[in-house]
Amino acid sequence: MAFPLEKAEDPTKLRRVAIDPVSRVEGHGKVTILLDDAGKIHQVRLHIVEFRGFERFILGRPYWEVPVMVQRLCGICPVSHHLAASKALDLVVGAKRVTHTAELVRRLMHYGQILQSHALHFYHLASPDLLFGFGSAVATRNVVGVLAAFPELARQGVLLRKYGQEIIRLTAGKRVHGTGSVPGGVNKSLTAAERDELLAPLPDVKQWLRSGLAALTGLYGQNREQYDSFGTVPSSLLSLVGRQGQLDLYDGVLRARDQYGKIIFDGLDPQQYRSQLKENVRSWSYMKFPFIGSLGPEAGWYKVGPLARIQNCDVIDTPLAEEARQGLLATSPTRQLIHAPLHYHWARLIEMVHAAEVIENLLHDQDLLGDQLMASGPRAIAGVGIIEAPRGTLIHHYEVDEQDLVTMCNLIVSTTHNNQAMNEAIRQVARQYLDGQELTEGLLNHIEVAIRAYDPCLSCATHALGKMPLQVEFVDPAGKVVQRLVRDGENLAAVSA
Amino acid sequence: MSDKLPQPAGLPIFLLDGHEIPFQPGQTVMQAALEAGFYIPHLCFHEEFKPHGSCKVCTVKVNGRTVASCTTAAAADLDVESETSELRDLRKTLVQFLFTEGNHFCPSCEQSGNCKLQAVAYELDVLSAHFNPIFPDRPLDASHPDVLLDFNRCILCELCIRASSEVDGKDVFALAGRGITKHLIVNAESGRLADTKLAVNDKAMSVCPVGVIQRKRRGFAVPIGQRTYDQKPISEVTISRLQGHPIGHAEDQEGDGR
Missing domain, CATH: 3.30.70.20 (Alpha-Beta Plaits)
Known part of the structure; x- marks a missing residue:
């Protein structure tokens, strides 16, 4: 099996360019590009070079530790892992339905996280490319540059993130890596004072989101063609949808559509995910390649995440977000599905609007303050928990023995689903922009822009976040480095080999 | 240090970091200190059990000698040092040894x-x-x-x-x-x-x-x-x-x- 540009015929005769690490994404990945002497591109790959091992070292541990331990996969979206694990283990402890209060608290925690994670990505990581241009001066193409040129937008991004983090703190116990959700329910609900603390900033939050959405649609209006075509490769879509087909990021059934919007499967019980989803491995990446089994590994790859979700659902059941969704869908005059990666940003903002509306509804539900926190029932040996994490469908699957210890763990994290999609997007960008060109930092950033659109969480490690150094090596066919470009902070320097 | 209890009159005393600590005959330095509202770090000591003296985290200096405060009988002529940088460093190292010897993964514990x-x-x-x-x-x-x-x-x-x-x-x-x-x-x-x-x-x-x-x-x-x-x-x-x-x-x- 091979995709175009996945494998060069004779790599030994080609020049290798590496973007290592890819910057302004969560975690550590690299891109390699193989070119011939004429600058023609023969191979492009996104490699995930970290190995975490959580599926292995959770084995033999007691199940109640799992939601707290596995969330350490990530510092940006730990709530997703915390909740997906809890949902899987709800079934193990026999809580087929958690109490209404527990579900409200978990949903609040989750939508708070959607808000803060999307805010982090759009305002801090992605906006520099969109506001200044993909090939703009590297010295200002970062969040500090945004703070200088668009201080109000940057400030709103920071405050949106803060608001989401406060929701997480009040539901999970702390802003990062809390313990609020446990198998069978939650360990706390909200007090009236805590609820009021979260209600107070909501009008501002909604206003900031309107501004963010207006800013993005303004950018789109200035450069429609680029947004509609950059790195576009059609594919199938996968996400959870609510039981009435509405957008639901916490719970539901699995639905997949082909690239034209036709349903591949629908209403799939999360417990049965393995009947439709398979995984493949390739020798050059630690990240697996999932695919829809019935379509096979070559045709069965798909996209997940905001752009998939808002097109996979029938409707968003909150008014402002649905209105914004219709705005994005209207950019496709033929009503064909939108596959352009840059529209992930728009979709992300729509989901932030939705999150704010959901949070408002939850805060007005008196049961959020309830004291019925835990449910239980007959024990089961296995459970699958699926949630729509900020970056897409997240699957946790565990088996637990009669001594309460975990014997099997399978995690398919959101970014993994997008592995092929990101690889195809950067191949498309390489064809469009890099083929036959002399490579510059600005051109290479086009590759990163395509990856960033998917907001990958490559290892889920916060310590890798920020202004990471970028090193590009030009290697001759004999493997000798002929030129090295190093970006350190805001400086780009050519370093002789 | 939290509120100190009023000291009963007539009891013998020893000095802990310069404070007068009253004690009942038969009490250890640790017991008398805790009762008087002075904390000495400890791990293997438990007030319901006979002192054991194995973790050494409660080490103090009594008249210049290092001893475990949980096993040292209180006496009227004792001059006990506890909150000194030397003893804090020693306790800190002992606790670091404990973390090193076991598998203490606080984030998921x-x-x-x-x-x-x-x-x-x-x-x-x-x-x-x-x-x-x-x-x-x-x-x-x-x-x-x-x-x-x-x-x-x-x-x-x-x-x-x-x-x-x-x-x-x-x-x-x-x-x-x-x-x-x-x-x-x-x-x-x-x-x-x-x-x-x-x-x-x-x-x-x-x-x-x-x-x-x-x-x-x-x-x-x-x-x-x-x-x-x-x-x-x-x-x-x-x-x-x-x-x-x-x-x-x-x-x-x-x-x-x-």
């Missing part, structure tokens, strides 16, 4: 926030284990229907051994091995906890200062913010509890072991 080792470490400003971890291989014993044993966290304080023997009359636990290979074992031919008479209401269940002996299926039941050492450091929590004003979650306030 259900005892986090209620753990005496963690709390003493914070009290002593231990911010890293400093030494290279040994990472011993210590499988769990989950054979008991209601109790989980996670030997990774054991600090060999022997409180469970003392409680099981002296209070429960069951002798469920023991230590085996010598030196660095010393480890907690279960007193059953099979070596499995399920083959002992341990019951969830036993005293041995409530004295572990760390997270070795756990009730199954209730981990993380207490939210962050309400755990024993979330609001106040262990020095204040210990003294407040001894003065009848427990801080933190009541469930985790059984004896000085918690």
